[in-house]
Amino acid sequence: MYQKDTIAAIATGMSNGGIGIIRISGQEALDVAERVFYPKGAGKSIRELPGYSALFGEIRDGKTVVDEAVCLVMLAPNSYTTENVVELQCHGGIVLLQKVLELVLRSGARAAEPGEFTKRAFLGGRIDITQAEAVMDLISAKNELAVRSSVGQLKGNLSRQIKDLRSMLLQALAYIESALDDPENYSLDGYSGQLQMQTERAVEQIDKLLQTAEEGKMIREGIRTVILGKPNVGKSSLLNQMLGEERAIVTEVAGTTRDTLEEAATIQGIPLTIIDTAGIHDTVDIVEKIGVDKAKNSIRNADLILYVVDGARPLDKDDEQIMSLLNQQKVIIIINKIDQAQVVDKLWITNQISAPVVELSAKTGEGIHALKKCLTDMFFHGTLSVNDQVYITNLRHKQALTEARESLTRVLEGIQQKMPEDFLTIDLTAAYEQLGYMLGEALGDDLADAIFSKFCMGK
Amino acid sequence: MPHIEETYDVAVVGAGHAGCEAALAAARMGLETILFTVSVDSIAMMPCNPNVGGSSKGHLVREIDALGGEMGKNIDKTYIQSKMLNESKGPAVHSLRAQADKAEYSRAMRMTLEQTPRLTIKQAEVSELLEENQIVTGIKTCSGGIYHTKAVILCTGVYLKARCIYGNVSYPTGPNGLQAANYLTESLLRLGISVRRFKTGTPARIDKKSIDFTKMTEQKGDERIVPFSFTNTEADIWREQVSCWLTYTNETTHEIIRNNIDRSPLFSGAIEGTGPRYCPSIEDKVMKFPDKERHQVFIEPEGEYTSEMYVGGMSSSLPEDVQYAMYRSVPGLENAKIVRNAYAIEYDCIDATQLKPTLEFKAYSGLFAAGQFNGSSGYEEAAAQGLLAGINAARKILGKEPVLLDRSQAYIGVLIDDLVTKETQEPYRMMTSRAEYRLLLRQDNADLRLTEIGYEIGLIDEDRYQKFVQKREAIQGELQRLKATVLGANRQVQEFLEQAGSTPLKTAATLAELIRRPELNYEMLAALDPERPKVSPEVVEQININLKYEGYIIRQEQQVAHFKKLEKKQIPQDIDYDQIGNLRKEARQKLKAIRPTSVGQASRISGVSPADISVLLIYLGK
Incomplete structure (x- = not known):
């Protein structure tokens, strides 16, 4: 139900490492933030901040320091939700973020419903009608999901x-x-x-x-989206592009991602849990082998697979092996590295798997928009639905x-x-x-x- | 065929508790009003229990009074016993109840109607509604008379196709053998108004001379008498009171009932109407609660000048011989002579979701409905609807905005909202638990909540309004003074507190803070408060309640603030729910059927989920 009370949620992924953001929105967002965030330096207060500026300080639970954080204030109506918004950028890490969120909830905010920030953004006139349609779909889908799960x-x-x-x-x-x-x-x-x-x-x-x-x-939220592909086709770069920040470790050496990484992201209002996998290929490296097995495992639990191929390299046996794993899943085929000379035969791939194809460059960001559109289309046309295993x-x-x-x-x-x-x-x-x-x-x-x-x- | 033809502004069909309030309101608001009844002798008749008020119903009566209705004044004139229920509980559930002298109640109301300018009483059965293009134009009577009106208010109570039943005896009459109204239902059906059948019942009346009161417990009235009407003081209406009597059923009673249950028309299926769960017949109680060893039976006088006594708690539709056996098994009733048998009554009424919150039919402009016809039960529920239907019919004719009370303003608001929003499956009775903001909707502050509205409508005169304004100002002023007056921890104060069994002060405190202590109140602190102005007991009551329960009151007010936001979001009349793709099927059907006026009302429809409300909000936001 639409209430103008103050809501809060973890706005970033629930993974270890990196920076985690707690977003607070509503009339009392600043009051809530003041109860948990203590700026460093005498006499400073988040109240005195002009919109879109930040302070450094500590998150405290009573006298106990929970984390150091940057507190970003966006004043109504110039925020995403058009309400007062405070973002607490913490050190991340699931446990810590949960702790901070709980503290915020205890300090006067209510846990946000699925899609609620977006809903408020719409009700505040921030998003337009076409997006609103999507939000409506989302809310009904998510609420049903919420009840089910x-x-x-x-x-x-x-x-x-x-x-x-x-x-x-x-x-x-x-x-x-x-x-x-x-x-x-x-x-x-x-x-x-x-x-x-x-x-x-x-x-x-x-x-x-x-x-x-x-x-x-920890219970994950969102559509389980697995990024799959051979080593070094740019899976982690793609993940980073989608998240809009450097998160996974990206190197030029094949096999850098040795474990599966999970990130939560919201693409045009659709909640995704993106799982970056170790590249699948025949390997003798034991550590890497475990990663590959995990990747195969996550295929089975996925709602959607983003199958990444390197457009600048010819397909090989490993690709065939991967494609053979993809017989029952919803797939988007991503031909990466369009910033380089292309050698891959698109037609051949679509003959193997019937799935939409998106060409992009994870490095430059070109084509990312097409991917997002493809994603939302699939979601809202019901091609893509949420696995019952997904929990709120x-x-x-x-x-x-x-x-x-x-x-x-x-x-x-x-x-x-x-x-x-x-x-x-x-x-x-x-x-x-x-x-x-x-x-x-x-x-x-x-x-x-x-x-x-x-x-x-x-x- | 030659027939008479007359013109009025408003026609009210039925002169029960709803019809009387409706007709009085319309006439007092300046409209030529005609009130139809099948029997002028049955105006404001009380065909069931001989009392007015009780838990939550007392609230309704005080609200009716604050808005300028008649019920409170009429019962103050004709009560024979008065009681404030739940006095040991919180102020929100204190409830006033009076035993009425039924004949006097009816006579006094009739006199008021007769003395009201612009109000015509007519004995006739209305048989047909007249309309053109979905706009009501008047009514037609059985004798062919035509009455042209701008509005019609249906208050037909339990009279439409009424049937009284006990055992295998069945009469096609209204209560007390009064003529039923057998034609109007067909007219309603022809207009496409859907009708359903409800059922209720009443116990026997027993001759006082045949009762042995020594076997019963006397139930006296209160020493302090609180009037229903805010215009009366205790001194205005004080009188000697008449007692009621309490006795109980026993295992013998229950055995008689169980042995004869197959002869009950309720259990044999002869009665098809839906009865109320909160007012079950004695056979229902015995069959549904087999573990209960006894049930209460209240013997209540029907009036001062009659020897008939009402047997509260033992309504029934069992055959006459079983009734005799069962009543006579109750201590004190061994030799009971039954003056009137108990009976069940079935009648046609409507599902009130066909109405707007103004009590006007959605499909017919100018057609209003109130009372048991709307599927409610109880004199007070009927009167409350009658008053609002009368007010809104009059305001429509006068070209003014309708008066709508919401759930945070009045029990009347809860009552009407429930009736027009929820598909009630049984006759609807008011209960305090139905009012989610009941802490704010107290019987003691009904005047503070509603007098202003009554004054704006024109049903509260200037003199009464000015007195009300003074009272309101006295309360505000005194509350402010108490919160601002600080007492030091001096010896006089400490000694006083000690004597009163309260803890001494550690630091200075305001008078308000002291009043908040459970063991203290406003009156007790007089000695510490020499500056105190002279205020009435009603003002004192408000001060004590407001200070003592301030925390709870503030929390409830916050809830109301939330509630109001959705209430304010209006849904356009021409909304097409089929255009909103994301509503669930059930929600869409319900919304299409009920067509709520606000998002708030939509959220209270069963089958409409919070997700549907979100979808609706977003659609409306476009």
Whole structure:
């Protein structure tokens, strides 16, 4: 839903190394940033910055320094979202970025929904109609995906625990509401003691869940896009072009990328997880062999494969081997190095695999635009869809749990202060809704149904 | 064929609680109004329970009063017992309920109608709606009379094709044997208005002389009487009160019911209408809650000058002999003589999603609807809709903007929004849990929320408005003064706090901060506050509530601010949902059927997901 509250997310890839950016957007973006970012040098404040300028300083959680960072401020309406935007450029690294983001979320921002920055950009009039169509597609696709995958993630034990928690809260709410509605029939005398015990138990349970979330594995977001090709056809350069920055280690020596690299990027609003692989070729180098095996593995889990060939070199056996692996995947064939003399036979390739062909130079950037267009076309025409294995980051779940916990803490405070039960329902309802968010369920008529089915109402 | 022909501005069909408010509002706003009823003797009749108000319904009555409606004033004139429910709970759920003298209630309302200028009462059954090109032009009665009007407000209650049933007995009548309205439904269907069938019921009335009250618990009224109308003080309406009585069903009662359940028309399928879950018959309660050992039974007087007593909690459609056996199994009712049998009633009504939030039909200009006809239940729900339908019909004729109350302004707003947005599957009753901002929608501040609106509409006179403005200013002024007045931690203050069981001050504190302490309140601090102006108890109440619950109130106000943003986003009337490619099928169907006026309303339609709302927002943003 469209709310002008302040949102935040990790704007860059979730990989180790390089620089990671936390983007905060909304009316209170500066307030939120001020709570976590402390500029170096006396008397400096991000408030005094003109738009599009930066300060160096530290991210602090209370007194603990979490990271050093550059804080970039873009004031409304001159930002991507047309709102106040603050970007915290940190040292990157998954764990650190997650930490900073959590800190930001605790300091007043809400985790951004899929596509939400883009949505705001549109609503703020930043993007035009054609792009808006794409954003609409994206939002519906992503929301459906979000529901599917959040429910998917919540299979089994976790899901059952959340459902149990919710059913406990609903029971409590229904009882209180019944008593408020029909006070001559149902009494709340002594109920707060029972409610306190139940709430405390719920808080404990949520704490346990939060702990497991902490230990839980990183969940990737986006369409799994694998860049594939022989060594030194320019896969890493392509990745860098797509990300717009130097990320993968690029050298002229074949086999430099010895492991698979993962990067998250957004191409025209489409979230991609780009996986750069070690070049596939017959190799004796053991370290490299592992990389090649991994690359083959990632083909199987890919939603899309960018198959890169070197336009300046003739195709060989290795290419044939790779093409034989690509029988079932969505593929874009990329003929790289068009800045050099071309020797590759395009026709021959398209005879082997039926896939669109894009010619570009990863080095100069020429043709990158054609690739992006090809990508968006495939996505929005439904050729390319998202693998069910893809998960939405579990950070939102974590935030939902944290907020439910906060609401329940308020319930406990309310009980302590002897607040009347109808006040307690405000926070009980909030907790119920937060947990429902994890299951993709809203409050709706649950409460009325629970009241009528559990309690005999009415004269 | 020769027939009479007359012209009015507004015709109101039905003189129940909705019709009375609608007709009064229209006439008071300056329009020539005619009110039709099948029986003038049944104006503002209470065919079921003998009370007005109760949880959340009391809120509705106070809101009706603040807007310039009649129900609050009428019950203040004719109550015989008054109670504030939930006094031990938070102020948001305090609810006023009064026992009414039914005959007096009806008589007093009729007198008010009769004395209202521009209001004509006519006993006749309306059989047909007249329209041209989707614009209502008047009505026709069974006797062929034609009444040309600019607006028609349908408040037919439970009378359309009504059928009363108990056991295998079935009468084609409205409540209490009153004539049903059998023709209008066909006219509605011809206009393409879809109609459905709901069901409700009422318990028996028992002769007081046959009841042994020594076996029951007396239920007295409150010592302090709070009037429903903001125009009345306790002194204005004080009177001796009449008691109600509490007794219980038992295992014998339940056994009688279980043994005869196959003779209930509800269980045999003879009744097809959908009944309310919150107001189940006693046979429903026994069958659905087999673990409950007993159910409450309230014996309530129907009035001061009648010996009929209402048996609250035991509505039924079981056959007469079973009714006798079951009532007589209840302690105190062993020798009960039944004056009127319990019965279920079925009637035609509409799915109110055919209406705009103004209560005007989407398909017919000038045609409005209110009350049980819209699928609600309860006198108060009916009156609230009647008032708004009357106001909006009048304003339409006067060429003014409609009055819309949103969910953050009033229970009336919640009621109407739910009715016109959600496809209610059973007669709709108000509940405080339906109001998501109930902390702000208290019965004590209904005047502060709505008097201004009532005044602008023209239903609140200058004198009342000026008094209201003074009250509002007194509250604001006193709140400011309390927040600005600082007390030092001197000996007088510390001693006072100690005596009051409160902790002494560490540093200076404002009076407001002290009032926030659970153990203190405004009245108690009089000794520390010699500068205090003289203020009324109503002002004191507002000060205490505003200060004590400030944190919660502020949080709720923030939620309201969020809510308002979507509410303000209007959806154009001519929007083509088929043009929005990305809506899910279900959402598209619902949006096409209900045609919400704002994105906020769209978001409350079941089957419309947050993703659909995002898509809609983006489409609208183009």
